[in-house]
Amino acid sequence: DADVTQTPRNRITKTGKRIMLECSQTKGHDRMYWYRQDPGLGLRLIYYSFDVKDINKGEISDGYSVSRQAQAKFSLSLESAIPNQTALYFCATSDSAGEVHHEQYFGPGTRLTVT
Amino acid sequence: AQTVTQSQPEMSVQEAETVTLSCTYDTSENNYYLFWYKQPPSRQMILVIRQEAYKQQNATENRFSVNFQKAAKSFSLKISDSQLGDTAMYFCAFNNNDMRFGAGTRLTVKP
Numbered sequence: 001d002a003d004v005t006q007t008p009r010n011r012i013t014k015t016g017k018r019i020m021l022e023c024s025q026t027k028g029h030d031r032m033y034w035y036r037q038d039p040g041l042g043l044r045l046i047y048y049s050f051d052v053k054d055i056n057k058g059e060i061s062d063g064y065s066v067s068r069q070a071q072a073k074f075s076l077s078l079e080s081a082i083p084n085q086t087a088l089y090f091c092a093t094s095d096s097a098g099e100v101h102h103e104q105y106f107g108p109g110t111r112l113t114v115t
Numbered sequence: 116a117q118t119v120t121q122s123q124p125e126m127s128v129q130e131a132e133t134v135t136l137s138c139t140y141d142t143s144e145n146n147y148y149l150f151w152y153k154q155p156p157s158r159q160m161i162l163v164i165r166q167e168a169y170k171q172q173n174a175t176e177n178r179f180s181v182n183f184q185k186a187a188k189s190f191s192l193k194i195s196d197s198q199l200g201d202t203a204m205y206f207c208a209f210n211n212n213d214m215r216f217g218a219g220t221r222l223t224v225k226p
Contacts, residue, residue, distance in 0.1 A: 033214070042119075042206055042216035043160075058213075090160060102148040102210040106160035 003027045004107035006091050012113045013081050021076045021110050023091030030096050032074040033104065034058075034066060037088040049074055050096065081114040088112075117142045119209050121217035128197045129225050135182075136192045136220050138207030147211040149183065149190045154204040154219075163205070166190065197224045 004025045013019050023032065031050050035043040035058075045058030047066040055066060063085060065077045078085055088111055092104040118141045128134035140149070151163040166174045166183050174181050178198075182191045194201055202224045207217040 040218055042218045045214060088158065103162065103165060104214060109158050
C-alpha cells in the first residue's frame, strides 16, 4: 500500500462549486503539505502543517483552506472553485525528527479540472 | 524569498550517454537542503538525490551525482549511462523549512 494517498485522483467540477481534496499518510510523519503544479511553474506551496494544531499559509494560499483532522490526515478545500484553479495537486509529508527531516514524500497527485 | 531557477526547459540525450541538468538558487541562508526530484509520465514525484548545504562532498546515488557549488549557489545533476527510464521531468528544490521548486527540465532519453 502507498504511504501517502490522495483522493480523488481525478476530479472535474464546475465554477462556484465547493470541493475537498483529501490526503492520508501511514508514514507516521508529523508534517504535511499541499502543493499545486502548473505547467512551466513547477510546484508551489499552498499550505503546510507541522502538527495537528499548526496551520501555515504558503506561497499561494488565496482561494484555499485546509484542515488537519489528525496527524495522518490533511485536507484541502476550494470553497468556490474557479477555472484558474485547474491544476495538479500534490500532498506531501516529512518527519521533523531525524537527519533527513527536510526530505518530503509525495502522494500520487490529484488532477483537478474546473470548467 | 528563496528562488530556484532551472534554465533548461527541455533537454535530450542518447541512451548510454551522460547529461547534466542545471539549477541555481538564491538565498541568504547558510544552512539548507537541496534536492532533485524526478516526475515520470505517471506524475509521481520521486526523490533522486539530496544534498545538505553543510556538506562539502557532492552527493552520489548510483548513476546520479551532483555538482554542488555553494558560493555560486549552483546545484547541477549529472546522469551517467542514461537509460530510457530516465525520461521524465526533473525538478530542483531548495528547502529551509519552506520548500521551493524550480520550473523543471523535461529530459528525453533517445534510443
